[in-house]
Amino acid sequence: MKSFYILAFILTSTSITIAQQISGPQLLDKAIQYHDPQGHWSTFNDTLNITMTMPESNARTSQIVINIPKEYFSVTAKKDTVTTQYTIIKDSCTISLNGNKKLTNKQIKSNNLSCDRATLYKNYYTYLYGLPMKLKDKGTIISPEAKTVNFKSKTYLQLQVNYNAEVGKDVWYFYFNPKTYAIEMYQFYKTDNIGQVDTNTGEYIILNDIKTVNGIKIPKIRTWYYNKDDKYLATDNLN
Template sequence: MKTLITLLVISFTLTLTAQTLTANQLLEKTIAYHDPQGNWETFAGDFTVLLETPGGKERKTTITLNLPEEYFNASTLQDGKSSFREIRNTNCRFSNEDTTTTETTISDEACERTVMFKNYYTYLYGLPMKLKDPGTLIDPIVQKKTFKGKEYVVLKVTYEEAVGSDIWQFYFDPATYAMEVYQFFKGPDETTGEYILLTDEVEIQGIKMPKDRAWYYNKDNGYLGTDKLLQE
């Protein structure tokens, strides 16, 4: 009986939260949870990510960011071979596994992959704060959804054409506003794209970042791999 009452209270609270919170209010609450002191905008530090994939070789990448100085570096070690990708303002440098280093600018086609790495890491580890970036279009309606047996309050996000074409959904715990799942689709077909489960947290410079991010296909729940934020 107690279990039933507890479930009813949770369901009622979730419904009330979804009905009373605006999308902007939900975003502010989740940012207050993950970055209570507003440190992301001035983040200057590093963290190491270990990628594990089924049947693949582990890849260890140390990310160094200095957002105020527009600096990014990703130094990778895989199968005993190292490489790096670096952006400092408009200057771009990167190396291959044979240690050949290329120097160019971010507008050069040769730098596209390095820019992609910078955008990838700063976006995913800067969430949910990055949802305030220009070009981000947040649906004003807060949704209530059940995912993997748990109920969440959800933000739907699209982007201006110049920023991106994917449709994203971000799932937040209705009690703490912690971000626990995100998901993207390649257009309106929800069998495309992937979902990412976030488990545990690591606090880096006062910011709560997901410790483990496990990636799956939307179409068949096929497992892709896990990014693990290492505490070293």
């Protein structure tokens, strides 16, 4: 029995040492190998159907089409009786409201419609649903070291990510399963005027389940919370 405990201690200590020794770039490569083992993200062409639920609000359904080779993006979102559609093809943008593309200034303003918003949606969905592969994008600064951390009673390998000024000022932390290297959570904070993290800002997103799309393992359920007080925000479900 004594020898069993010694062996268990050695195995546990070894796994912790390996986790501590892995570099940030190595962790990212292992995570990409888990999620996109055949390198399909660069040729991704598929449709994502997402349902968002929020407290005290009706659900919003979104159909998102991403075709990376053709630089095509479209999101059709429906909530209550309103349906909006944004489409971007390379540098061109089109907008429709309830199927109508000929919109008045009043309709555009009251529904907050713009091509800038279309670009925001494109960047948002391709970034979050393209993780961790999107962390290879230009302007991304990967921390040289990965850390073993505990969050909500779970152990993760944590990767810190910063961005060049022209890309963004937020600081992101990505949390990976230490055995499979699957991404299981991420978190971001705003920074102040001198570049320091403001811990009262930002959100953390817990990921559950996996759905394989185009050969890529994509987290199915994303649950959003505020960093400041753990207040629940919303849940995105990839149908």
